[in-house]
Amino acid sequence: MVAPTPIIEDLKARKPAALARAISLVENGSPGSETLLAGLHPLVGTARRIGITGPPGGGKSTLIERLASHYRTAGLTVGVIAIDPSSPFTGGALLGDRIRMERAAVDPGVFIRSMASRGSLGGMATTTGEVADVMDAYGFDRILIETVGVGQSELDIASVCDTTVVVLVPESGDGIQVMKAGLMEIADIYVVNKADRPGADRLRQELEVAIGLKGGHAFRHVPAHHHPELQTAKTAREKTPSDAGTDGSDGPWAPPVIATAALRDEGIGELRGALDQHAAYLERGGGLQARRARQLAQRTRDVVERALRRWLWSDAGPRAALETALADVAAGRRSPYEAAAGVVERLRGSNGA
């Protein structure tokens, strides 16, 4: 591997143009991107990675803008990755103009990057983690990763974050149903945004009941806060067996439910406080280290799979085997399964396995 040293040096010198170029390289999986990532690897690990997810229309972009402003006021720099579900056909992002962060955009301490959710050979979560690595190496203190929707990709992207915030609004309807869609497993913090609207209290109560049903019983004390009209409640949940003991040694984390009205800049301080508390919780018990080690192992597996896939679809040997298989299937001579078994046998066989 020949390292593209200029980019790495320019990143270390915090040149914005290098940042944008490095992210493009990584997002597109262009030649040299893995060499770049290998070179950046020693610089990665200081940023806090925060996933912000939830159904569309929840005001996540506004919330992120306000949270970024709060961080900037505190002297922290912020990278934002906004993931746009894009067309499966054109591969183009429809939402290039989605995020309107005028106030943030003129500040060099904030960098916003919109990503298409399609076309990444190694899976969206891997690519997102790699773009976050670039921002991390560049020196951003916080990386906010916004995902739209409630689906598998959101669950996957949570796996590359330190903390996941699930944002709901009264209008998103039945909170319990949203909770059922797998979000409850990944939420470290809940936000009820647009909390000044009707139904916010009901949603918050639904969430707390759902958290309680999930196994929580040790209700923590409600902390003092500035906005008495914006209630903050905390409820404990049991760790799932596979997670227990890895993210802190002082008992399970109690996902708080934070009420915000991002457009009115209300509740953002509380959200920031909850994020700091979760970070402290992770660091206290050695949970952050364990989580990062898991993420690193997963990244390695993902990169191996991606490299193997790239080999499969580009190298002359396997490609020829695959073309034969596809032709056989199209002609009805073999099922996809028999054809695939043939390809793998050929690769295994010549591998001596």
Place this chain on the structure above:
Amino acid sequence: MVAPTPIIEDLKARKPAALARAISLVENGSPGSETLLAGLHPLVGTARRIGITGPPGGGKSTLIERLASHYRTAGLTVGVIAIDPSSPFTGGALLGDRIRMERAAVDPGVFIRSMASRGSLGGMATTTGEVADVMDAYGFDRILIETVGVGQSELDIASVCDTTVVVLVPESGDGIQVMKAGLMEIADIYVVNKADRPGADRLRQELEVAIGLKGGHAFRHVPAHHHPELQTAKTAREKTPSDAGTDGSDGPWAPPVIATAALRDEGIGELRGALDQHAAYLERGGGLQARRARQLAQRTRDVVERALRRWLWSDAGPRAALETALADVAAGRRSPYEAAAGVVERLRGSNGA
């Protein structure tokens, strides 16, 4: 490959127990599942596969129950695949009890299967397509595939369906925003459910504007229907370049917007009519054949990748290389990229490529 003939024979004999067992085999990727799928392959291809997707809380389950009832009245059998986003930690589906289709459940002409969305080695879309294959081979006339949420997985699952229905409700908020989340690219039919609620007309109009903005200009005539209060409008859209000419030769399909009130059993006949029209459209221009051929090629690629992954994670040779790589990364001796390159070099090298 030794075919598990008894299951295939039992499926042909339409024994429900064999159906359930075959689906479990396929869903879990158990030993023998690919042999089973290879054996079923000649029986696959007569069912119509209909994807039903949209944000949570849209009443998709009720809509599916009513649509299934309409099909049953017409003498058609129906398989339902409901995909539950499950816990990324436990791998268990939280929503085992989600679907309540009491009326349908006592009818042997309807089979409902809830699937976890996690843990499938080959990706959710592939597994879903394979479960649909089992139902298809068993002889169901219609296969309804329900996905929750608005995310990448929904876009992927659309790729294994003949027709995709996107279900929205007035409560789901900003229809345009939902549209932006990639759904517009996959929708063959829009449903505005709970159309008796306030905001339904506005949502329908938003959708029609969005469809128009997307490139449509040839507005079709509104067909006659039984419920004058439930408006049905049709709007044409331009085909995306990659899709043009493959799904019918008589001009682009005009995705209709159907208003339903599933709980009141209103608009379901219209939805069924739109589904029939789309199926006729696909068959008329040879588009169905082209679409199925694309799906078959994609399945073959997916199965090859899955088989290769299975080999990678289970065979002694690659596994040893991978363990070394993981240990190196964990100890900080190499970045994931250098370690992965080492694994692939080893596999490529011994392959002579």
